[in-house]
Amino acid sequence: MPTLRDTIAEDLRTQITTGHLKSGDRLPSEPKLATHYKVSTPTVRQALALLQAEGLIEKTHGKGNFVRTPLRRxxxxxxxxxxxxxxxxxxxxxxxxxxxxxxxxxxxxxxxxxxxxxxxxxxxxxxxxxxxxxxxxxxxxxxxxxxxxxxxxxxxxxxxxxxxxxxxxxxxxxxxxxxxxxxxxxxxxxxxxxxxxxxxxxxxxxxxxxxxxxxxxxxxxxxxxxxxxxxxx
The missing domain is CATH 3.40.1410.10 (Chorismate lyase-like)
Structure with a gap:
């Protein structure tokens, strides 16, 4: 059964792959995402870590999380x-x-x-x-x-x-x-x-x-x- 972390990551992943969230877009802040998904901030951070590991988003210190420009393989x-x-x-x-x-x-x-x-x-x-x-x-x-x-x-x-x-x-x-x-x-x-x-x-x-x-x-x-x-x- 998918965990809350996996469910959040999958939703954000879908938004990125379908173009709802585009390259360079800034994601809502972690507290806002936590409120939106009705979970704790640590759970949101775990979901974002999954997307970072997949290369879909990148975190810029002091600025937030952004959708990455896809790299050619x-x-x-x-x-x-x-x-x-x-x-x-x-x-x-x-x-x-x-x-x-x-x-x-x-x-x-x-x-x-x-x-x-x-x-x-x-x-x-x-x-x-x-x-x-x-x-x-x-x-x-x-x-x-x-x-x-x-x-x-x-x-x-x-x-x-x-x-x-x-x-x-x-x-x-x-x-x-x-x-x-x-x-x-x-x-x-x-x-x-x-x-x-x-x-x-x-x-x-x-x-x-x-x-x-x-x-x-x-x-x-x-x-x-x-x-x-x-x-x-």
């Missing part, structure tokens, strides 16, 4: 990264770090192994659409790539295998700041690990995208069937 394609439209731009910064903690575990390298960290942010105009930190053992990064700060690829050789984990969660404080989103708005968090044919980790990528404006698409390819000698005519 972007697509993450498994093993290939983000599908970039012509008007999406990416800034990339590189730095040298040492393998520690969670990153060292992902890369399966000894403590303090030199790594190159690529910090990538994708923008649509002035709006950040995704953030990523990509770690590659320094000996696997070509010198030319370090000089140009181009998109990291490691060594994409035949036999490379990619393992990806996708999670919907709240953003870290750093992600919320970089993406300029509310800490209550969920993100699609993708951890991508690339291995070579010998099992060595080539790179580890940690990507975050606002989940209300992103899709993750994975395509499965059947293994190629090699013709054996006894298959030949």
């Amino acid at each position: 972007i697509t993450y394609r498994g093993g290939a990264g983000i599908s970039f439209a012509p008007d999406l731009q990416t800034t990339i910064r590189t730095t040298t770090v040492r393998a520690r903690g969670h990153i060292r575990t992902l890369l399966k390298v000894p403590p303090n192994t030199p790594l190159t960290e690529f910090h990538c942010t994708t923008y649509e105009g002035e709006t950040p659409r995704s953030v990523a930190r990509i770690y590659v053992p320094r000996d696997l990064v070509p010198a030319a790539q370090l000089a140009s700060s181009s998109w990291p690829g490691g060594r994409d050789e035949d036999g490379t295998e990619t393992q990806e984990t996708v999670t919907a969660r709240l953003p870290t404080a750093e992600e919320a700041t970089a993406l300029r989103i509310s800490p209550t708005r969920t993100v699609l968090a993708i951890t991508s690990i690339a291995f070579d044919s010998a099992g060595r980790v080539l790179k580890a990528a940690l990507l975050a995208l606002p989940s209300d404006a992103a899709d993750a698409v994975f395509t499965t390819h059947p293994p190629s069937r090699r013709r054996r000698t006894d298959d030949l005519p």
Whole structure:
């Protein structure tokens, strides 16, 4: 049975999706909504938090809640990264770090192994659409790539295998700041690990995208069937 919070959220959601409440419109104040729906203010806040997490509204400190302008969805394609439209731009910064903690575990390298960290942010105009930190053992990064700060690829050789984990969660404080989103708005968090044919980790990528404006698409390819000698005519 729907709770009061869900009922209020659904009513406001319908008003937004049908155009009764338009992009940029300011919602009534929380006390006014509480009076209208005959509920407590905390219940209204819970309903608004749901809509914020869905990306339908945004809260501006000191001004109130506003209907958000819908963002164009972007697509993450498994093993290939983000599908970039012509008007999406990416800034990339590189730095040298040492393998520690969670990153060292992902890369399966000894403590303090030199790594190159690529910090990538994708923008649509002035709006950040995704953030990523990509770690590659320094000996696997070509010198030319370090000089140009181009998109990291490691060594994409035949036999490379990619393992990806996708999670919907709240953003870290750093992600919320970089993406300029509310800490209550969920993100699609993708951890991508690339291995070579010998099992060595080539790179580890940690990507975050606002989940209300992103899709993750994975395509499965059947293994190629090699013709054996006894298959030949």
